Amino acid sequence: xxxxxxxxxxxxxxxxxxxxxxxxxxxxxxxxxxxxxxxxxxxxxxxxxxxxxxxxxxxxxxxxxxxxxxxxxxxxxxxxxxxxxxxxxxxxxxxxxxxxxxxxxxxxxxxxxxxxxxxxxxxxxxxxxxxxxxxxxxxxxxxxxxxxxxxxxxxxxxxxxxxxxxxxxxxxxxxxxxxxxxxxxxxxxxxxxxxxxxxxxxxxxxxxxxxxxxxxxxxxxxxxxxxxxxxxxxxxxxxxxxxxxxxxxxxx
Numbered sequence: 001x002x003x004x005x006x007x008x009x010x011x012x013x014x015x016x017x018x019x020x021x022x023x024x025x026x027x028x029x030x031x032x033x034x035x036x037x038x039x040x041x042x043x044x045x046x047x048x049x050x051x052x053x054x055x056x057x058x059x060x061x062x063x064x065x066x067x068x069x070x071x072x073x074x075x076x077x078x079x080x081x082x083x084x085x086x087x088x089x090x091x092x093x094x095x096x097x098x099x100x101x102x103x104x105x106x107x108x109x110x111x112x113x114x115x116x117x118x119x120x121x122x123x124x125x126x127x128x129x130x131x132x133x134x135x136x137x138x139x140x141x142x143x144x145x146x147x148x149x150x151x152x153x154x155x156x157x158x159x160x161x162x163x164x165x166x167x168x169x170x171x172x173x174x175x176x177x178x179x180x181x182x183x184x185x186x187x188x189x190x191x192x193x194x195x196x197x198x199x200x201x202x203x204x205x206x207x208x209x210x211x212x213x214x215x216x217x218x219x220x221x222x223x224x225x226x227x228x229x230x231x232x233x234x235x236x237x238x239x240x241x242x243x244x245x246x247x248x249x250x251x252x
Contacts, residue, residue, distance in 0.1 A: 013116070014116060014119065014120045017080075017117055018120050018124060020077060020079035020080045021077060021080060021120065022077070026070060026078050027070060029078065031070070034066060034070070035063075038065065039058065039062060040208075041082060042099070042104070043205070044206055047202060047205065049099065051099055057100070061100070061101050064101060065105065069105070073109070073112055080117075083111065084108045084110070085104070085107055085108075088110070090163065093111075150170070150174075151171045151175060152249055154171055155238055155241065158235070164235055164238065166231050166234050169227055169231065169234075171234060172233060175234070181237050188229070191229050191232050192226075195229045195232050196229075199220060200217060203217060203219065203220060204217070
């Protein structure tokens with residue numbers, strides 16, 4: 001059984017944790033690389049929260065933060081650190097007061113010892129214990145039902161103000177496949193242009209002092225622009241439905 005087969009037993013949100021957990025452990029990163037990644041993550045977090053980054057404060061506290069994370073949370077992958085920060089600024093761990101080491105460390109600890117991560121670890125362990133057994137295959141009808149329900153749930157959450165990320169663009173691809181989301185070529189190009197400009201602006205805003213703009217922009221992968229454009233298109237589609245008081249269930 002391949003690792004990806006373990007993920008079939010997980011819910012979409014738990015799958016995000018499982019995927020993050022197989023990344024490179026922070027203890028295996030060069031300390032300088034880890035520090036650079038954390039600085040970039042903190043900068044991105046400030047952008048997501050609409051806060052201005054205090055670079056003087058960051059320079060005085062970054063070494064201690066990195067040291068504590070490597071000492072207390074060394075079994076985590078960097079992808080899990082990113083997920084902990086995302087959950088944190090989305091307030092999944094409750095309200096926070098300021099962006100500082102106490103907040104960051106609290107987020108990472110909440111993720112490390114959280115019920116979701118422990119549940120995912122148990123699910124994967126159970127799947128490995130049953131390795132070699134023939135898994136039950138979902139019928140096309142069952143797979144279609146699961147995707148349909150996931151899209152309906154996402155639309156309900158969108159109307160409640162929950163941010164929709166659509167990891168892997170699964171929901172977008174499904175809605176396109178069934179002919180429900182059918183933006184024109186012109187609108188797709190406009191979305192891609194807007195997303196590309198936004199990503200470039202974020203990269204330039206958070207680039208290191210010694211890094212040139214050209215080098216910072218070179219980190220942007222074409223696939224990431226395509227994925228981000230699909231996510232934006234899905235959000236715009238949901239907004240169109242909400243604005244016209246159209247139920248997604250009626251279209252599916």
